[in-house]
Amino acid sequence: MNHDDLYLKSVDIIKLNQHLSGGYVACPTFSIYNYSWFRDSAYIAYAMNLAGEYDSAERFHSWAVENINKRELQVRRMINGNLDNYEDILHTRYTLNGDEGSDEWENFQLDGFGVWLWSLYEYIQLSGRVLTESMKKAVKLVSDYLSVLWVKPCYDCWEEYRNEKHIYTMSSIYRGLQSVDKLLNRNSYHGISIQIRDWIINNGVTNGSLCKYEGSDAVDSSLLGVYFPNNVLGNRDPIMRRTVERIQRELYKKGGIHRYTSDTYYGGGIWILLTAWLGIWLVDDGKYLEAAEILDWICSKADINGLLAEQHSESLNDPSFLSYWNEKWGISAKPLLWSHAMYIILYKKLYPDK
Secondary structure, eight states, rough: OHHHHHHHHHHHHHHHHTTSSSSSSSOOOGGGOEEEEHHHHHHHHHHHTTTTOHHHHHHHHHHHHHHHHHHHHHHHHHHTTTEEEEEEEOEEOOOOTTTOOOOOOOOOOOHHHHHHHHHHHHHHHHHOOOOOOOHHHHHHHHHHHHHTTTTTTTOOTSSSSSSSSSSSHHHHHHHHHHEEEEHHHHOTTTHHOOOOHHHHHHHEEEETTTOOBTTTTOOGGGGGGGGTTTTTSSSSOOOHHHHHHHHEEEEEEEEEEOOOOOOOOGGGGGGGGHHHHHHHHHHHHHHHHHEEEEEEHHHSOOOOOOOOEEEESSSSGGGGGGGHHHHHHOOSSSSSSHHHHHHHHHHHHHOOOO
């Protein structure tokens, strides 16, 4: 499948798997992923914006706004100081009808709400549409929620390491709060966002590069998000450059990117979406040929129907864990809508006029 065909197929797959409610299912064929995650969906909505599919993005953001606003009382309890009552947290994922899942899950994750605020800002900017009053209400609720909770350890974007303060998570909150000030034309969260940025620089750097979480000496590919979309550090910043160099050196194998070196989820394979994320960095760094090679690699991983999986097993950190996860949940999720979204974003980076 060529680049253009996979781009069009990716848009169609996302549209096909958007529920009537507006929620994007993470993966329609993988039962444990039959939910809409704020994180995944924020990137998916941004990709649909780039593709000119503004109605799709609007439907998701309306879904998100509805589900935040109907939980106003519990959010306000958190904002007003009940920070240890985790029954009142906003869950990281909801059913497509907007309900909380009945199964146990690592729901205390903050990065998705920061990324959602950024994605909503980009939707308003790219579509030229109006921020509604219900959107403003949800934006304010989420921003106040993040403003008081950013100091708390939470699960990372891989739904692991509950007791740590994760650098990607912090950067997502920073970006979200900065986006809100632009959305609302005020500086209500400027002071807190600067505090978060300072915290990242002071606590998130080990040996000159960003680390997975505070106090860690490991690198994680999610740290690419500190540059895009979170814009804490620019692509000329020496800390950011050393971080990407380390990601490429330690995690770039067999044409694709691993999450982190000790990852054992499905054996710790190569992730499509992370590989596209590196491609986005390479385009902005002027390395168009390398980014195009990544686009080629992703196309080669699409199946005969143009579906992209979550990860592939050519290079595994620990092959002994592959059978464990296959037996527990089945083969790796496919199609993963976040994978298709990141492909769209990279494609539009390389070919903005298409």
